[in-house]
Amino acid sequence: MTLPVALLDYGGGNVHSCHKALVRVGIETRVVSVPAELEGTRGLVVPGQGHFRQVMEAFDSSGFRAPILKAATAGEPIFGICVGMQMLLEGSEEAPGVAGLGLLPGMVKRFVPQPGADKVPHMGWNSIDKVGDSALLRGLVCPAYAYFVHSYYVPLTVDVEAGAITEYGAAFWSVLSHGNLHATQFHPEKSGEVGMAVLRRFKEQVLEQQEKAQNGDPIAG
Template identity: 30%
Template structure:
């Protein structure tokens, strides 16, 4: 089996790569590429994202055919895909970071700035926070409710379909931190920076 981490030149993804390789331990082939044919032939794809919603979407669009390839992979062929941080946010129809930007439109909804309640809450929301698991999921297998995960973000994904929400975290309000619809999974937190619990989520995704 091979898992492809999409490298579209958006931020430092070395910790994502290292953690997947650590979990895979040569039993699973981990490839890091933006090669469309390699992505197409993958069993699973990981879409990381660092920086702003707009910068990540722009970077995806800069690679000719990449968005179409991801659409075919996730939407047409229904193969497992995991979005991390902005990788999850890009599933939305639209994001409002920097300027209004069209998302991938895989999970209907929007990405808006966390309400910091007039400065009461610092942005970005950075560091460890506990997650409230709302429903069971294969990627949250053996993860205890109220586990702590590592976050770095100022924007939140508001999906229209509340059934897609796996977990929330409380920071100024309850916001979505893990989602699943069919074969598409996403975490707002960084599993690759969330110690052993985060590695367990990566392991769960690899073993789907």
């Protein structure tokens, strides 16, 4: 029996739209609001929107910090969306002194508006360009276009194995894959067919490949 993926409902993300999108691409999903409900799941999706401080406080008060750190260490797939991507780092300029999850070294930066240049926040459609072989983008023709709404970003100084880069006054990671950690700065559920393609790859290239490995089946190249 295929286990469901846990979609974390901690009060800091657009859970309803994320759930619909995951189900649409065939990912069996359980909305989880307390850590005890993680039992019997096979990966975690971490949505996030709003101020970094409020998101992290809601996350910690829901008791999910220890379970997600344990899951990351155990090699479970983790997929962060928007601020859920930023949470993977050590912290953010948006909330000095507030600890992120620290699963990736580095700090989230703020776009610095320049006279006559792009406005902040970065809002709307923009291109993503692949770097390396991210499972979320495997076989996807780039540049592709996704929908963004954010004022803070993961800089390229954050060392990840693969992903995609987007430009908006500064170049930043719009997609990342590093071991069992995966994330998008854009909202897949708002990014049309490109967003659905990313979620399908999370299903096929991450979840299903992990399941094959656990069952001792040959892994597709």
